[in-house]
Amino acid sequence: MILFWGAVVLGLALRLAFVLHTPRIAGDTLIYGDIAKNWMHHGVYGFAESASGPLPTLIRLPGYPMFLALCFRVFGDDRYSAVMLAQCLIDLGTCILLGDLARRIFGRRAGIAVLWMAALCPFTANYVAAPLTETLTLTCIVVAFYGLVRWKELEGGWNRWLWAIAMALAYAVLLRPEQGLLSVAILSAMGWVSLRGGFKGRNAAPVAVAALCVVLPLMPWTVRNWRTFHVFQPLVPKDAVDPGELIPHGFDRWYRTWAIEFVSTEDVYWNWNTAMIDIDDIPTRAFDTEEQYSRVEALLNKHNQDFNATPELDAGFGALAEERIADDPVRYYLVLPVARLVDMAFRPRTEMMESDLEWWKWRHPKQTIFAGTYALLNLVYFTAGAIGLWRWRRRGWGGHAVLAWSMIAFFALRCALLLTLDNSEPRYTLELFPLLILWAGALFVRIPESEITTGVGGRRVL
DSSP: OHHHHHHHHHHHHHHHHHHHHOOOOOTHHHHHHHHHHHHHHHSOSEEOOOTTSOEEOOSSOSHHHHHHHHHHHHHOTTOHHHHHHHHHHHHHHHHHHHHHHHHHHHOHHHHHHHHHHHHTOHHHHGGGGSOSSHHHHHHHHHHHHHHHHHHHHTTSSSOHHHHHHHHHHHHHHHHOGGGHHHHHHHHHHHHHHHHHSSSTTTTHHHHHHHHHHHHTTHHHHHHHHHHHHSSOOSSOOTTOOOTTSOOOHHHHHHHHTTOOSHHHHHHTGGGTTTSOOOGGGSOGGGOSSHHHHHHHHHHHHHHHHHTOOOHHHHHHHHHHHHHHHHHOHHIIIIIHHHHHHHHHHHSOSOTTSSOOSSTTSTTSHHHHHHHHHHHHHHHHHHHHHHHHHHHHHHTGGGGOHHHHHHHHHHHHHHHHHHTTOSSOOGGGGGGGHHHHHHHHGGGGOOOOGGGOEEOGGGOEEO
């Protein structure tokens, strides 16, 4: 119990430290908050941008505005400190649940180790200080995999863990559209258990009902979007724009011909149509010739006059994109997507702190050292997860092959999706950490004497 409560207390202290010293109330947080307040006070799911009343929107799913509206109802409008404290408790609950899942799979020692790794993981803990979807999404992921194990232990059927899985998957999709991939991984595993797990198909109906529960909450949202905007939109648009708004297909495509690191996302990608874009912030790999450099400079000069992204400007960048893709399609379709994924996974996760994004430049030595240490710790988590997964597989999954393969499927699907994104953001790989931490639990399994053999020279080896 001392080890358990020690992890919980230190985990809470870490999260409170982030809330006190690095709160992040900006960007998407204010978008979600504005939607929540207008929904709660005016019955309009939208933004307060018009003198005649809020303007409806469909660029964000209703899962997180629902959570904010509940918090605002209890604690008062814009009480983001209360929201962050609530997220502290929710995230600690996620850590405890992940530790118990590891205990059920690998044993008590592994369960305690996983609890400590989860509770003291600064990368996930940092996001409780940002009222965004990440904390609740991680909770849904852990609940879904935990529920899968418990549901299978009870031989499937209509037990309470079926409903826990269904609710977790449904709310995950309401939080973020790509969490449908979690439903694919979990429901496929449940279907396999139902049809091939020795239960003779009697669990097929419960699995179908669970799948229906994932879809049902999206139906009112889809109907609302049809009635309000006259578009069929069961999730949210990929470009996060409302119907009628200009989608910068040309600029986005040109951006994908060179973008890799997160600093470009913040200095260039997010500034399109909103703020100045300095050509000095664009790396030299964005230009194959001097002529391309001149064309980009001319287009940016027009953009920076009033930050107005006209169709003509977008078309100009689109023409540049076509040229660069034709010159080197392998770079565009393979090299750069993989590079962006690697950047999202392994760059220092200091994006929520007041830290230099170009951490590798020795302008602020303390920040560079801190960022390098953070990057090393991030690598430790990935390495521990990879080795743990390999060790778990080597021991035959220990009777949890369905869970293992569903987690691997979710990991792979998530990475495949990230290869298609324009912008590199480290938070998009945050959903991998519950899996990495659980897999690392396999490193703390005691090896039974029966699995140890005598090797050359009398040494004991596996």
